[in-house]
Amino acid sequence: MQRLKIVFSGPMGAGKTQAISSLSDIPVVSTEVMNTDLDTNAKLLTTVGMDYGELTVDGGASIGLYGTPGQERFKFIWPILSQGALGVVILIDHSAADPVADLTHYLKIFDDIYDGRIVLGVSQVDKMPERELSIYRDYLAGIGRNLPLFPVDMRKREDVLLLVESIIASLEQSE
Template identity: 40%
Template structure:
């Protein structure tokens, strides 16, 4: 049985848990704790270790989705979770510009861990205060070649679309040698 893995990261309360929950075939395995600091104003519990979702591709292949803890004090987990990933999604709460800088910082950190492809998902596009993806790109100082996509993490089709597009980006970056090997 071969397993492949993608990581969903982003700031606290960006919607990572619901993103994975939207497509996982198993109830997302969550490790949540009651929040004891001032972030309680945003939500009552948060992911301290990771979210874990699974999609069975076929008899021989399984895709795992890992969600990173959003709070900075758990960033020691990020590197462990990023090991061996195919690529990653940076989920950003488009309606909370105060988190854009942190999202950019998380993106840079993950780029430092591994040179794997990624996309940025502008989440909560159903919120009337959400910044459009193009504006988010400029606010986060992202290059034009970075895909910044609209997302609603509770919506299965939206999440599917993000993951498919991440795979497209991964395919673009796949070395020719690897492509040739798979054809053989």
């Protein structure tokens, strides 16, 4: 059986743990603890190591789903978790104070690692409906990038599956 790997990353509260939980065929291994940085994000729990789940796709391949911690102080683990991965799903919290700055930050980190195998998922769209999704497309166009970008509800398996399928499709196109 073929074993593959996809990484989910993004700022704290963007939905990485929920995305993996929605998609995983096994109980998710999570390293969530009480959040001690409530000034940055009011969420009660935060990932400090990684989240791990598995998804079996058509053809029997198994995809390991790895979620990075969102807090900057744990960014040393991001390249470690990224080793051997097909690509990264960068999740951006649409309701954050400056989601484009978050996108800029994560693209700078993961561009070198993944050589374009990046898919963007925008979460929490319902919390900030007046903010247009075009801000991400405009930003990407301004830096000469054309990446798959989807508004997603991390609680919906089919939304998260679309992100994974997009990475797989980008690999098939490059072959």
